[in-house]
Amino acid sequence: MSAIETRETAAPFRRFILRNFRLGIAFVITFVLLGITASLNERFFTPPVITSTANQSMTLVFAGMAQTSVVITGGIDLSVGPIISMSNSLASATFLEGDDGLNIILVVVLVLAVGALAGLINGLIVVYGRLQPIIVTLATSSVYSGIALFLRPRPGGYVPRIYGDLLTRRVGQLLPSDFFGAEPSGIMAFLNNFFDYIPASLIFLIIVLVVVWIPFRRSRLGMWVYAVGSNEGAAYMSGVNVRLAKVAAYVMGGLFAAIGGLFLTAQTLSGDATTGAVFTLQSIAIVVLGGTSLFGGSGGVAGTIAGAVALRLIPTILFFARVNPLQQPLWEGAVILLAVTAGASRIFTVRSRLDTMR
Amino acid sequence: AQDTSEVEYDPEACFAPAPNNDGTVQYDAKEGPFTLAISNSFIGNAWRTQMIQMAQAFSETEAVAPMIDELIIVSTGQDVEAQIAAMDNMIALGVDAIILNAATPTGFDAVVRRAADAGIVVVSFDNIVTAPEAVLVNEDQVEFGAAMARDLVERMGGEGNVVMVNGVPGTSVDSDRNTGAKSVFEEYPDITVLAELEGRWDSGTSQTVMADFLATQPQVDGVWVQGGGPGVIQAFRDAGYEDLPPMAGEAENGFRMAMGNGEFEGISIGQTPGMVAVSMQAALELLQGRELPRIISMPLPTVTSDEIEEGVHYFEGLPDDFFTPIKIPVCGVDLDPEAILAVEVQ
Amino acid sequence: MAQQGAERVPILEARLVSKRFGNTIALNEATLICQPGSIHALVGENGAGKSTLIKIVAGVVTPDSGTIKIEGRESTIHSPADAARQGIVPVFQELSLFPDLTVAENIAISNPPRNRLGLVSRSELRRQTEKICAELGFEHLDPNALISEIPLAQRQLVEIAKALAHNPRLLILDEGTSALSVQDVDLVFQVIRRMRDQGRSVIFISHRMSEVKEIADTLTIFRDGQDVGSFPMGAVSNEEMVQLMIGRKLEQVFPPKPAVAEPRTPMLEVDNLSWEPALHNISLRVGKGEIVGLGGLDGQGQGELLFALFGVLRGVQGNVRVDGRDVRILSPAVATSDSIRMAFIPEDRKTEGLILPMSVGDNAVLAVIDRLLNQFGLVDRQKERDAVQKMVEQMQVKLSSERAPVRSLSGGNQQKVVMGKWLLTDAKIYLLHDPTRGIDVGTKQEIYQLMRQLADNGAAILFFSTELSELVGMCDRVLVLYEGRIFRELSGETINEEDIVSAALGLNAAVQH
Amino acid sequence: MASNMETTRGFSLRRWFNGLERQDRSVLISYTMIILLIIFGTIFITPNFASPTFLTQQLRLASFLGIIAAGQMAVILTGNIDLSIPWTLNLSAVIATSIAAGENERLLLGVAAGLGIGLIVGLVNGIGVAYLRIPSMVLTLGVNAVLKGITVVYTGSAPQFQQTPDVLSRAATDVLFGFVSVAVLIWGLVSLVHYLVLSRSGLGRKTYAVGNNEIASYLSGVKTPRVLIMVFVMSGVLNALAGLLLAGNAGRSFNEMGEPFLLPAIAAVVVGGTSILGGSGKYLGTIAGVIIIRLLDGALNIVQVAPAAKDVTFGLVILAMLFLYGRGERVRE
């Protein structure tokens, strides 16, 4: 590996660039697309548009976070979509008409628990069966979508409006109108105005990050998950509890997928056993867009989030650019392909061909 | 068997209230020309492609062209959120009307309300939505399934084995058509539903499932197929059936061609992509202040083997998966294949 | 067997341990007893069973039979974690680090410092690492560097630091110094001496006799899966020791150098080769039948030079001539093509030299597969079998079957396969990166013989080694690299350890050229 | 110790079985699995399950999946994956039929064009993976999206001739002597070549080598980029071929032909014992995997239970089989 020695001599800055190159690309792409959208839509910086831009990405963001936690171990989870469907169907089947209080909390807890359980099952089979994640989750995904279909043979079901509003509207709309005083002035006015621009879904995402992801990432377990992804054999030799780490990652996956399902439910105010499927492959795409290595050991959710936003902006752009309807799939494909390729541009900066193979 | 061209556009007849209609809708008349936006979900199969082509072709017919300032069409794929966002963008852009073919029937209540609040006319067709503010244009799917079943049972003389080839499980269209059909079959004690196959409305899948089924050498006296009829016929051919049993199916050109060539007796009812044009028509009427029923039931474009005619009900030399019911004269939709297929992709 | 200080309770007592893998018997009733406060060397040929015993003691491999006592208590060890709990921490022959994690994270992986929230504390982690590195004198380790960013030598230090972080009562170094430069070896030795003085123990496995003699106080010799003797250090002479190891007398280690003939016809000529920032204006010649050594401290560009010549690096400037013809070598495929015929033995046999899961046979023919095709363009089974046979015999590889995965071979035998692969290509130019690392004296000698034999058959050999004695013993000329430049060229009489070392340290500025 | 004692006794099935290499073992299991499936189907679904008609039919339908899986396996052996199956297949079929315009004389032209598309797609995927080092999982996903776009534009801009010339239709549907389908013969031919390439040719050996350790292969002088490109080309061309046959099978080409084959193809390869991580797997296993997936699908297509139950069953059966193969080896350094 002496080819790498040149990298070791690199200045901290160069090292930083090298380490976060893919992540950087992801953000650049996202901001470029955001720029294009904003330039095409003069009403972009209005509360409603900002909110819908945030909302349309949110389920995909959580799907991507689910995929990320598994991919970090070097695995892959093809059951992300079906778990989302299952959660969505389950929620829509268990919300009680008329009870907008305790019931909501119970349903949320139930869905999260079921999602985590689904992840747990994936993890246990992968670890104790020593089977290949891709095929295991391919199998369980079939099972989970079956369950979703069983819970929701046809679209519908009741979802409390208040639940939906809580997650999908703007903070400003959720606060009592006189929260900042009857007719606010000065800083109050600013805040009042400011919060009208903040989508509730964004707050929700931040809460999930702070309460679930960051503690996980920063815990010893989180460190072990990266270690296992980086070199499973070494992890075992180093006294890392490989099984615990792996299973934990899959549980996280199930949990995030369930959160995604909960958000989808809030946004569609109903259940549909078929709506989750699309998220599986999309989640993989954005994970890679976000710079997480499919070989495991590196990466994180920041890039994934950027990737999700980028992917969802494409149709918006096609709409405002008035692209011929029958050409839209082509353009969409082209942009995606371009985005993935951009991540590869680093290859030209690498000076030892071996490094390109690691 | 009639020359369609002499039938006039008749709003009353075209926008007939559905049995389950729950009232009428009226907006204050606006000054044209108008901006219409079509929000489509999935794209990639023949039906959706033709639907988009018909929308464009219709917008260029001299009857409506003057009333349309711009027609924007965007397809967002199966993900609900993307489609919701697309509609939000249309609202933000301030279009006059949104014509919607939804990824899921139940997910759009909130966004449709937002559109209504913005004074935008929302017309939902094909995969219709549950939002109370939307005007719905569709064929009665329960009746769709039932009518096919009735004709089939008749041709079977009220007895024998039926095979049902369903659509995509979990969708309401699938379960509606299925319910309609079952309600008919149940009336006939001597009719047994031998099997329900998962054809997913796609010719390839329905061919495979039918082939699998036929290979078990069953006695099949009638086939009820929601979509993908050509595949089913192909399966019978491959299985070496000399003459096909009576069939009730959709309106793919291929299916009707076989029917027209006398390969089998039966009925064909079309979920016409033309309903996009009808929906545009409805939107224009609403924008001009006309009062319409909220739930509009289009006539089911039906043809049986007894009356089927080349050039009217099907077209030799057009693709098998071209959807034949393209003329809905009472709704002022009178396109011919050339016009539709000539649509430019520039 | 003579045990010193037998009155004390041994810290590790492995008795009559046996282990077989398929039909290879790795261990055959081997016994190892290690006293507290002792540095216990374990030596033996490749494949003698040393690593296997270590893996058993560490709970990675479960023995077929035998007993293991730790401080007198009989105990079974289920996993490395379990071993660590009982105070035994090994540094395995094959490194077990996480390329995507930082040095600090690697060292603390099993039990990183937590803050009150129970989260890993970055600052504390960094402090701890710096403390450990300071104690060990490994200051040149950057706690925040990723393992994938540092050279092999530093990785081995990290591995050692990681082991010591558990502060074990028994530390096991299975060839833990094989990649270290002289300086780093000294650092490690200071550390383990300190451990001994604190009454803790070290089992030290190495094929470098000089190191063994310098550091160990007790010596156990393994042969063919058995312990064939255990002595206090110095109780046996080198000759006896080697004899016990390889079961025969070892004559002169290095083959005689041919009397320096009239200037050789050049085979490989390099002019002003540069690859910034690692290599600057390197010019060298290697003649037919000549063995040219590359000396110097580790990481002075020797590795890059070999890579550059073999076509692995992008953006290399300078001219290369092979057999008088100008050539542009843009990839190993070109380098190995019939017109150039280069062979390259990489530094890390496990990741760069071999395909561990594949069979010995598949590895052997990988470089020549296209020459083994029959008229239908398919691999000719007979030709293939012959090739593998030839390789195995010529290299005397010790294996259970040609279809066994190379992984299952011992270190030395693996290295033999790497060399054998190139023998089959009958290359004209050999680039060797420390080919004898982790290889026993017996095998080393075989490799030396082989190198000389190749040279005598007209091959040109460029030979990088971290072992001074090798350079001195094998090379017709030695080029000492310092900071990416050829600092000095030594030949004939001037090839001696002192001059190499002084040049390696950049002393005596007179650059010759 | 148990094994030592057995050596004293004569032939022991268990010992022989355990003696097998892991790969041979899984191949053996998968073929046993096929028989189990047939027995199960005969008992629980329909007595006709074991009938020649049904099995011939299953084999014929399996051949389409089989051809796709063959290409996919080559890609997976290098540790990559090809998700561009669906629209490679659709586009080449659509183009082939519209060029052939239903005339046998023009069929060759159409076939050439169709396979050409597959070849180009393979090249693009291969180059992207080999030189740009884009993770195949997303590159092929993107390529698939682009191909979809092209197909939609192509079919949307003008009516394309969809009917297949009857030679092609017959190639896909004819059954000789009542049980030898032409499609199966084609699959057999593809398989023979594929088998020889993988197990006997230099390319095959290099494919396994690259899949196990690309760096070591590269440093041994293997032209690793060429190997990667070659496997993707194989996959592309075989997808195209499958597309043509599927069109023949349906009597026409259309846009939804490919989608139903993506996941089954991957499942077939893995169920056939090939490691998704690359480097190990036998083509015989893949063939078995294909037949298993097809039989399972066939059984679920005709068994009369709710769709939900079918999905669950499919998943559980796959899992059950994976467990039959036994737990994988531990991960090592």
Ligand SMILES: Nc1ncnc2c1ncn2[C@@H]1O[C@H](COP(=O)(O)OP(=O)(O)OP(=O)(O)O)[C@@H](O)[C@H]1O
């Ligand atoms: N020798 C080893 N080398 C590398 N990784 C290992 C080794 N042994 C186990 N592991 C890893 O550690 C994890 C758990 O190991 P463990 O040995 O407890 O599982 P196991 O032995 O398969 O379970 P069981 O003891 O029930 O057979 C597994 O994921 C495995 O990949």
Ligand SMILES: Nc1ncnc2c1ncn2[C@@H]1O[C@H](COP(=O)(O)OP(=O)(O)OP(=O)(O)O)[C@@H](O)[C@H]1O
């Ligand atoms: N996992 C395994 N599978 C099969 N055989 C093995 C395995 N591990 C070791 N062996 C065999 O056991 C014998 C002892 O190997 P071991 O690694 O203990 O030797 P060693 O003394 O460490 O040699 P070296 O000094 O070269 O490392 C060798 O013949 C080797 O081929």
Ligand SMILES: [Mg+2]
């Ligand atoms: Mg060893």
Ligand SMILES: [Mg+2]
């Ligand atoms: Mg265990």
